[in-house]
Amino acid sequence: MQNRLLAALPPAEYGLVGPYLTHIELPRGRLLYDPGDPIDTVYFPHDGVISLMTLMDNGAAIESATIGPEGALGLMAAVAPRASMSRAIVQTPCRAARITAAQLHGAWQKSPAIRQFVDNHTEALFGHAIQSVACNALHSVEARFCRWLLTCHDRISDNTVALTQEFLADMLGVQRTTVTAVARALQERGYIRYRRGIVDIIDRDGLEAMTCECYGVVKRTYERLLPG
């Protein structure tokens, strides 16, 4: 699998970034950015999920958007130097390509196609965020739990996701005990199997039936604006 933004670059544009790309493995839990950090590196995941989390004063860290193979982390730094506004953390182990923000900025200056990718990506990420604003206000934990699993499942090539209920509770901004209850309900329906830090997705259609419209809305936004 290959990052879809990079894969969609015409050969001429790829020549502007390809020589600077470094391939790396990102382990689960790796902290890439905290609020205020200068964005000096841009990451293009080939698979896996990177979460953008908004930090609160009391230490809560709640997910505001995700980055997967359809996009890139820190892409707005291609336009001009930027500080991160979120915590960026690796959700599932990722293979990824990385490039310095300065080098990407050089390519951005030279290529209209790259500028358009960056622009569309920003738009898609904004769309993701505003849908999440509504989702968090209106939808049940159960629906959001399903949405999260499906979003994650779309970005990995596996039916198994490694994550603890404690962590998922953080992502969704709810109590762990609530996550436990929801996970048990989904397991009883046969949609997932939950064991110590590992979720198996068994019935994807079942999850889709229980999630809210937000899953589809965000997915279609990405399909409309980004290649692949």
Place this chain on the structure above:
Amino acid sequence: MQNRLLAALPPAEYGLVGPYLTHIELPRGRLLYDPGDPIDTVYFPHDGVISLMTLMDNGAAIESATIGPEGALGLMAAVAPRASMSRAIVQTPCRAARITAAQLHGAWQKSPAIRQFVDNHTEALFGHAIQSVACNALHSVEARFCRWLLTCHDRISDNTVALTQEFLADMLGVQRTTVTAVARALQERGYIRYRRGIVDIIDRDGLEAMTCECYGVVKRTYERLLPG
């Protein structure tokens, strides 16, 4: 009062947009964009508030961000043609300047300063959205109510805001009866006065003490990234 983005433009750059600006009055409730509408006009409010609302399938319309004199509506269309992803509706009567997206795009091509304003504005709006994601998941209706009032108050030159509880309930994504209860509580504390479609802000400090950190976070983000 004057839109702060326009006011901060150096004379040379202002010359690129000034001749195309039209001054208009926007009445309360005026619908400027619905999801999918092409963004053909950019609005620079001189005062007042324009709300960006995410529409849901069931007709719910919940606020995801606001636009005031510190910013502009549809500014991302200066970069490239765009369709709106939200409903944009005039929250309080506004004086505003407007320009076609095509004309603004011309100025954007010529002026690095304008490009930077657009870029920073996009960043600030994104920051607003991701904070709201967290806020809607974690904070009480009371805190969010106060945040909304304060945000609105910052953008108008008056201690009186015209809005119904029904409408405010929509903005916050809660039941009207909940808004009624919260409004009564704030009135009993002497922070606001509520009468048929009109809120008077009496004790701003009181509201600030009851709102969540999100109010200050978003405000500082705007101050950091935008002029004024």
Place this chain on the structure above:
DNA sequence: CGCATTGTGTCGCGTTCTCGACAGTCTGGG
């Protein structure tokens, strides 16, 4: 193997908010 650590299941109470219903009050237009 034994132990400390980490993750999960469960219980119970309290609060917040939903949801539906209905009555009362203000306001503008005919």
Place this chain on the structure above:
DNA sequence: CCCAGACTGTCGAGAACGCGACACAATGCG
């Protein structure tokens, strides 16, 4: 002036979720 429509106040049942406590199970490490 009166009426229809719009807005607000109130009530009550119930669901969803927060929050703290505790027991138990799995894992990794010495």
